[in-house]
Amino acid sequence: MIVLLLIVVCLPTLWSLFPTGFYASHDGAYHLVRLVHFYNEMVKGQFPVRMGTELAYGYGYPIFNYMYPLANILGSGFHFLGFDYGNSLKLVIGLATVFSVVFYYFWLRIDFKKWPALVGAVLSTYVPYRLVAMYVSGSVGIVLSFLFLPIILWSVTQFIKKGKREGWLVVGIAGLILSHNVSVLIYFPFVAVYTLVIVYFNRNLVNITKLLFLVLLGVGISSFFWIPAVLEMNYVNLGRGIAVNYLDHFPSLRQLVYSPWGYGYSNGTNGGMSFQIGIAQWLVTGISLTTSVWLLFKKRLFKKENLVPLSFLLMFILTVVIILPISTPLWRSFKLIDQLQFPWRFLALFIPIGAYLASWSTTKTKWWLGILLIILALYSNRNYLRTWEVARYPDGFYIKQTGLFHGSTDIAWEALPVWTKGQIPSSRAKTVIRENENSFKYTEESVTRGEKIKLIINNNEKQEVVFNLFYFPNWQVFANNQELETKASDEGMLSTTLPAGDYELIVKYASTPTQILANWISLVSLLVFAIIFLMRRTVLFLFNSCSPRKTGVADKTK
Numbered sequence: 001m002i003v004l005l006l007i008v009v010c011l012p013t014l015w016s017l018f019p020t021g022f023y024a025s026h027d028g029a030y031h032l033v034r035l036v037h038f039y040n041e042m043v044k045g046q047f048p049v050r051m052g053t054e055l056a057y058g059y060g061y062p063i064f065n066y067m068y069p070l071a072n073i074l075g076s077g078f079h080f081l082g083f084d085y086g087n088s089l090k091l092v093i094g095l096a097t098v099f100s101v102v103f104y105y106f107w108l109r110i111d112f113k114k115w116p117a118l119v120g121a122v123l124s125t126y127v128p129y130r131l132v133a134m135y136v137s138g139s140v141g142i143v144l145s146f147l148f149l150p151i152i153l154w155s156v157t158q159f160i161k162k163g164k165r166e167g168w169l170v171v172g173i174a175g176l177i178l179s180h181n182v183s184v185l186i187y188f189p190f191v192a193v194y195t196l197v198i199v200y201f202n203r204n205l206v207n208i209t210k211l212l213f214l215v216l217l218g219v220g221i222s223s224f225f226w227i228p229a230v231l232e233m234n235y236v237n238l239g240r241g242i243a244v245n246y247l248d249h250f251p252s253l254r255q256l257v258y259s260p261w262g263y264g265y266s267n268g269t270n271g272g273m274s275f276q277i278g279i280a281q282w283l284v285t286g287i288s289l290t291t292s293v294w295l296l297f298k299k300r301l302f303k304k305e306n307l308v309p310l311s312f313l314l315m316f317i318l319t320v321v322i323i324l325p326i327s328t329p330l331w332r333s334f335k336l337i338d339q340l341q342f343p344w345r346f347l348a349l350f351i352p353i354g355a356y357l358a359s360w361s362t363t364k365t366k367w368w369l370g371i372l373l374i375i376l377a378l379y380s381n382r383n384y385l386r387t388w389e390v391a392r393y394p395d396g397f398y399i400k401q402t403g404l405f406h407g408s409t410d411i412a413w414e415a416l417p418v419w420t421k422g423q424i425p426s427s428r429a430k431t432v433i434r435e436n437e438n439s440f441k442y443t444e445e446s447v448t449r450g451e452k453i454k455l456i457i458n459n460n461e462k463q464e465v466v467f468n469l470f471y472f473p474n475w476q477v478f479a480n481n482q483e484l485e486t487k488a489s490d491e492g493m494l495s496t497t498l499p500a501g502d503y504e505l506i507v508k509y510a511s512t513p514t515q516i517l518a519n520w521i522s523l524v525s526l527l528v529f530a531i532i533f534l535m536r537r538t539v540l541f542l543f544n545s546c547s548p549r550k551t552g553v554a555d556k557t558k
Contacts, residue, residue: 002118003102006121007098009122010097013097017094021393021394022087022090024387024388025263026138026265027138027140029398031138032085032086032089033398033409035071037052038064038072039072039080046450048064048224048225049072050065050511050515051064055406056425057406057407057425057426057427057429058429060470062236062472063415066414068141068178068180070141070178071092071141092140093134096144096146096147097125097146100125103154104355105120105121111157111308113363116358116370117359118370119359119373120358122374122377123284124354126377127281127354128276128278129351132347133146136274144180145176145180147175152169152172155171157198160198160202167533169214169218170218172218174219177222181229182339183345193315197308201304221525222522223522224519227515227517232473234418236416237413239418244342246340246341247328249341250328251324255275256276257282258276259273262274274384284373285357287365292309292313315353316353319350322346323344323346324343358370361373433453433455433465442458443456450508454507455503455504456504460500464496464497465498465505467493469493470492470493470494471487471492471493475510476508477505477508478506479503484498
């Protein structure tokens with residue numbers, strides 16, 4: 001019943017998803033176009049999808065090797081079931097939002113009674129940054145990460161306190177990494193601190209060992225994505241610098257307290273976005289601080305049941321500091337967080353922090369405070385539940401935009417192979433190969449599944465053949481079924497040396513050794529997960545089903 005109530009409460013945040021067509025946002029159109037290309041590559045037989053063979057005006061663009069895949073995998077599943085691409089993405093956003101709220105309730109219910117847990121779950125829904133991600137930036141990956149964080153918090157708490165939900169922890173870890181790799185950098189320290197605090201109350205070294213195994217298993221399942229994304233980063237521009245300078249995107253403290261809602265882009269204190277933490281979230285933090293002072297006066301503050309809320313209060317303060325310009329020395333000291341690009345992305349942490357403190361505040365005060373917090377959260381976010389434009393657009397609107405559909409779908413061509421030396425195409429090549437002075441005769445053949453280019457070539461002398469494809473280690477060239485050695489031309493194009501003769505020349509996409517290793521790690525991890533958490537339960541179920549049931553009547557046939 002409570003779950004149904006939560007779904008009803010979060011429905012207003014989903015109203016803007018219902019109208020037909022996809023809505024305008026900062027990144028939404030890019031996500032839709034990526035989904036189209038991702039699905040088409042899957043149909044061609046490429047999985048895991050790493051190369052957008054038709055992106056970059058047909059020169060091939062390895063964006064999927066570095067771009068979080070889960071939104072595209074789920075969206076492709078919905079499209080396969082018959083939904084158009086726009087509705088597929090909206091289904092991902094809507095379902096992620098609903099289940100996120102439900103899992104926040106499950107997590108809070110471990111420490112609190114039903115009413116305080118319900119209040120906290122509602123406050124996890126009505127947070128300005130959640131609505132920014134949904135309707136302003138349109139980042140489907142970030143919205144998905146909102147789902148897997150509470151799954152991790154719920155499962156790790158259940159595991160440490162009760163030894164249950166091990167499988168869900170694996171799902172949460174893998175899902176978070178595959179949802180939005182940048183969010184992992186934000187959530188990992190938060191989850192680590194939270195885990196250490198609750199482990200302190202349940203000092204079980206066996207559980208800690210098993211906990212590490214579960215985390216590694218989740219990391220292993222997601223290896224097919226993150227290992228190539230990290231180890232092959234130097235193949236693209238992303239490995240040589242960041243696309244966005246974080247120094248330009250620090251908000252002010254005043255903006256964290258209140259800033260007008262807008263649909264513009266981030267530009268620090270002059271941007272058109274809102275960077276509010278949330279009025280209700282500020283209120284529960286103030287109440288929590290007041291309660292802490294009162295408990296300190298009563299000499300009860302440092303009791304076991306109050307240390308988790310205290311850690312959340314501390315994380316609230318630290319998160320505010322990290323978002324503000326005062327933390328610039330910290331950002332300069334840890335180069336890894338450069339990849340976050342926008343300091344205000346740490347606003348995501350106020351979703352779990354505000355939810356937990358809301359539940360705690362409701363527990364420590366009167367029941368009617370929960371009603372006040374819910375009303376305040378609903379009222380203060382009432383104008384943030386709509387999209388930028390009223391107009392909605394069908395899939396064809398985005399597909400017909402040549403620069404969008406055949407471009408890079410990222411903001412600064414971050415996945416452009418380094419061998420191109422920054423040369424960005426503006427139109428499709430007229431031919432599949434670049435003919436040189438010693439031209440040869442060739443005819444194009446229809447490609448089959450897994451092939452990019454197929455030619456019949458009559459070559460009179462040994463010479464270099466340069467294809468109109470960006471060089472990347474995944475491309476393979478075969479002449480009469482014999483693989484040829486490939487390299488990057490002076491312009492960064494795929495090239496090979498072809499001896500004199502007549503050939504059937506085929507260009508295929510294949511995995512690099514790093515990608516093959518990563519695929520095997522994921523497959524083995526997935527099999528281990530299935531054996532431990534799925535097959536074991538199936539065997540136990542079948543065993544119990546086949547076992548004779550006790551009737552409670554004594555056997556008198558002896």
